[in-house]
Amino acid sequence: MKLSLPCVVQFALVSGSLLATVPASALDIAHTPHHTKITHTHLVEPKHATAHKTQTAAAHAAPHTAAGRTVARVAGKAAPHAASKGRLQHASLVSRRHRSYERFTASSFVTSQGEGDIIAGEDPTIRAAAIDALGNMNGTAVVINPANGRILAMVNQKLALSPGAEPCSTIKLSVGLAALSEGLVTRDTPVNLGGFRMNMTEALAHSNNLYFEEMGRELGFERVRHYATQFGLGELAGYNIEGEQLGTYPDRELPANEGGVGRMCSFGQGVSMTPLQLGAFVAAIANGGTLYYLQHPTTPEDAASFEPRVKRTLDIARFVPDLQDGMAGAVEYGTARSLRVNFHELPVFGKTGTCSNNGTRFGWFASFSDSPMGSLVTVFFLEGGRPVFGPRAAELTGLFYRSLWDRKYFDEKAPVQAQNQPPVDSLLATGLSSTLSK
Numbered sequence: 001m002k003l004s005l006p007c008v009v010q011f012a013l014v015s016g017s018l019l020a021t022v023p024a025s026a027l028d029i030a031h032t033p034h035h036t037k038i039t040h041t042h043l044v045e046p047k048h049a050t051a052h053k054t055q056t057a058a059a060h061a062a063p064h065t066a067a068g069r070t071v072a073r074v075a076g077k078a079a080p081h082a083a084s085k086g087r088l089q090h091a092s093l094v095s096r097r098h099r100s101y102e103r104f105t106a107s108s109f110v111t112s113q114g115e116g117d118i119i120a121g122e123d124p125t126i127r128a129a130a131i132d133a134l135g136n137m138n139g140t141a142v143v144i145n146p147a148n149g150r151i152l153a154m155v156n157q158k159l160a161l162s163p164g165a166e167p168c169s170t171i172k173l174s175v176g177l178a179a180l181s182e183g184l185v186t187r188d189t190p191v192n193l194g195g196f197r198m199n200m201t202e203a204l205a206h207s208n209n210l211y212f213e214e215m216g217r218e219l220g221f222e223r224v225r226h227y228a229t230q231f232g233l234g235e236l237a238g239y240n241i242e243g244e245q246l247g248t249y250p251d252r253e254l255p256a257n258e259g260g261v262g263r264m265c266s267f268g269q270g271v272s273m274t275p276l277q278l279g280a281f282v283a284a285i286a287n288g289g290t291l292y293y294l295q296h297p298t299t300p301e302d303a304a305s306f307e308p309r310v311k312r313t314l315d316i317a318r319f320v321p322d323l324q325d326g327m328a329g330a331v332e333y334g335t336a337r338s339l340r341v342n343f344h345e346l347p348v349f350g351k352t353g354t355c356s357n358n359g360t361r362f363g364w365f366a367s368f369s370d371s372p373m374g375s376l377v378t379v380f381f382l383e384g385g386r387p388v389f390g391p392r393a394a395e396l397t398g399l400f401y402r403s404l405w406d407r408k409y410f411d412e413k414a415p416v417q418a419q420n421q422p423p424v425d426s427l428l429a430t431g432l433s434s435t436l437s438k
Contacts, residue, residue: 102356102359103359104356104359104360104361104384104385104386105359105360105385106138106359106360106361106383106384106385107138107384107385108137108138108382108383108384108385108386108387108388109136109137109138109384109387110136110137110138111136113131113134113135113136113155113156114127114131114155114156114157116157116158117154117155117156117157118157118296118298120298120299120300121296121297121298121299121300121302121303122151122152122153122154122296122297122303123143123152123153125404125407125409126143126152126153126376126404126409127152127153127155128403128407129400129401129403129404129407129409130143130153130155130400131155132399132400132403133380133396133397133399133400133403134155134156134380134396135396135399137382137384137387137388137392137396138382138383138384138388139156139159139363139380139381139382139383139384139388139393139396140154140155140156140157140159140160140275140379140380140381141153141154141155141156141378141379141380141381141396141400142154142155142160142275142276142279142378142379142381143376143377143378143400144279144280144283144294144376144377144378144379145283145374145375145376145377146282146283146284146286146287146292146368146375146376146377147287147374147375148292148306148308149280149283149292149293149294149295149308149309150294150295150296150297150303150306150308151238151279151294151295151296151297152376154296157243158243159275159381159383160274160275160276160381161241161243161244161245161274161276162245162274163245163246163247163248163272163274164245164247164272164273164274164275164277165272165273165357165362165381165383166267166268166269166271166272166273166355166357166362167267167268167271167273167278167353167364168267168268168353168354168355168362168364168390169207169209169266169267169268169335169351169352169353169354169355169364169390170268170273170278170351170352170353170364170366171212171264171265171266171267171268171271171273171353172203172204172207172212172265172266172351173204173281173282173285173323173327173351173366174224174227174228174231174233174281175212175215175216175219175224175227175265176200176203176204176212176215176323176326177227177231177285177316177319177323178215178219178223178224178226178227178228179200179215179218179219180200180319180322180323181227181315181316181319182219182223184215184218184219185199185200185215186200186322187199187200187201187321187322187323187325187326188200188201191203191211191214193208193210193211193214194210198211200322200323200325200326201322201325201326201329202326202329203326204323204325204326204327204329204330204334204351205326205329205330205332205333205334205335206330206334206335207330207334207335207351207352207353207390209266209267210266212265212266213259213262213263213265213266214262215265216261216262216264216265216266217260217261217262219261219265220261221252221253221260221261221264224261224264224265225249225250225251228249228271229249230312230314231281231284231291231314232277232280232281232284232291232311233247233249233271233273233277233281234246234247234248234249235277237274237276237277237279237280237293237294238276238293238294238295238296239293239294239295239309240295241276241294241295241296244274244276245274246274247271247272247273247274247277248271248272249271249272250264250270250271254269254270258270267353267355268353268355275379275381276294276379278364278366278379279294279366279377279378279379280292280293280294280311282366282367282368282377282379283368283377284314284316285316285320285323285324285368286368286375286377287375288316288317288320289313289314289315289316289317289320290310290313290314291310291311291312291313291314292308292309292310292311293309293310293311295308295309324349327349327350327351327367328347328349330349330350330351330352330394331348331349331350331367331394335352335390335391335394336350336351336352336365336367336390336391336394336397337391337394338391338392338394338395338398339365339367339394339395339397339398339401340398341395341398342395342398342399342401342402343398343399343401343402343405345401345405346369346370346371346401346405346410347369347370348367348368348369348370348397348401349367349368349369349370350365350366350367350368350394350397351364351365351366351367352364352365352390352391352393352394353365353390354389354390354391359385360383360384360385361383361384361385361386361388361389362381362382362383362388363380363381363382363383363388363389363390363391363392363393364379364380364381364382364390364393365378365379365380365390365391365393365394365396365397366378366379366380367394367397369401371410372410373410378397378400380393380394380396380397380400381393382396
């Protein structure tokens with residue numbers, strides 16, 4: 001799907017004045033948010049940060065007090081099911097600027113990639129390109145065929161199969177799709193965030209925390225959690241993948257003094273997500289609504305006899321273009337524009353995420369591409385110190401596609417679509433997501 005030129009031009013004309021009013025913590029840049037305590041085998045227990053670069057009363061104060069409660073209104077009504085073409089109204093925000101410093105203790109680099117991985121059933125070209133892209137960065141790269149759920153390559157499998165980490169701003173994809181599904185907004189609905197307005201396309205492209213906190217408060221925790229679990233968070237993404245561990249989605253809202261549901265929806269505080277969970281979800285977005293069990297063939301025979309397994313079909317096809325517009329904006333002019341430093345030849349749609357836990361910073365970038373040969377889904381997840389952040393993961397994704405392009409993968413490789421499956425573009429155009437499950 002191509003970006004609307006008038007939308008891009010309009011945003012470019014107002015971006016200077018808009019971004020001047022947006023607090024630094026509202027964007028997906030390196031920052032130090034509060035974190036809930038989540039125990040991971042490869043992570044130390046998180047510790048609450050004591051300061052922020054920017055703090056907003058609406059984002060961080062208790063939302064249940066009479067004076068502080070913020071209620072979004074659609075077309076003048078408080079009901080979250082009101083007409084989606086209305087305007088959301090938000091109370092004024094009070095900003096306070098603080099300096100914050102964080103000492104990172106985790107290493108951002110490794111001496112080798114993929115040692116101990118089981119690779120006999122993987123696509124060797126894709127694996128080589130993923131290893132080249134990671135270079136010496138400490139992280140994992142997972143590449144999936146969204147037409148059937150096959151994992152084509154999984155570099156550094158121990159990390160990819162771990163209990164995961166806070167999803168950071170990649171959680172915005174789930175919240176955005178929930179808001180679209182509920183008819184709360186469309187991609188173009190302007191939301192008043194106190195001093196400036198923003199629609200979903202801009203909010204996804206620039207990873208605005210205030211916008212998605214407002215969406216979360218308007219949806220409420222139960223609906224946010226319902227959609228997140230439907231999209232595969234909180235359950236194993238793979239089918240009999242040995243060593244896969246479970247990322248979790250909490251069954252209750254964060255306390256108000258920790259930001260409540262708004263904080264959970266802006267960068268996933270309290271949530272633990274794995275690269276496989278994120279990859280399966282993005283694959284469902286890419287193919288128009290089929291959530292596949294991910295499968296990782298471990299032998300050439302397994303790869304040759306591969307058969308897709310459908311977990312469930314999601315009724316999201318008609319909302320994908322709205323979400324995709326913001327994901328395209330992220331790559332073209334937003335937080336993931338570093339991808340275009342290395343690669344311009346194919347459309348790529350994605351979402352970055354950056355946050356930290358007790359001395360370890362995380363950088364996420366999940367995306368899907370579009371080509372005549374079919375689509376690929378990639379998840380690059382990095383962990384370490386200051387060199388690690390979402391835009392860096394997007395840059396590495398650009399290197400991955402550059403490596404595939406230079407190897408003539410898209411010219412010479414057989415289509416990555418499943419046999420007898422219609423093209424992804426036709427599915428998105430017709431909304432026939434059920435076709436994939438037959």
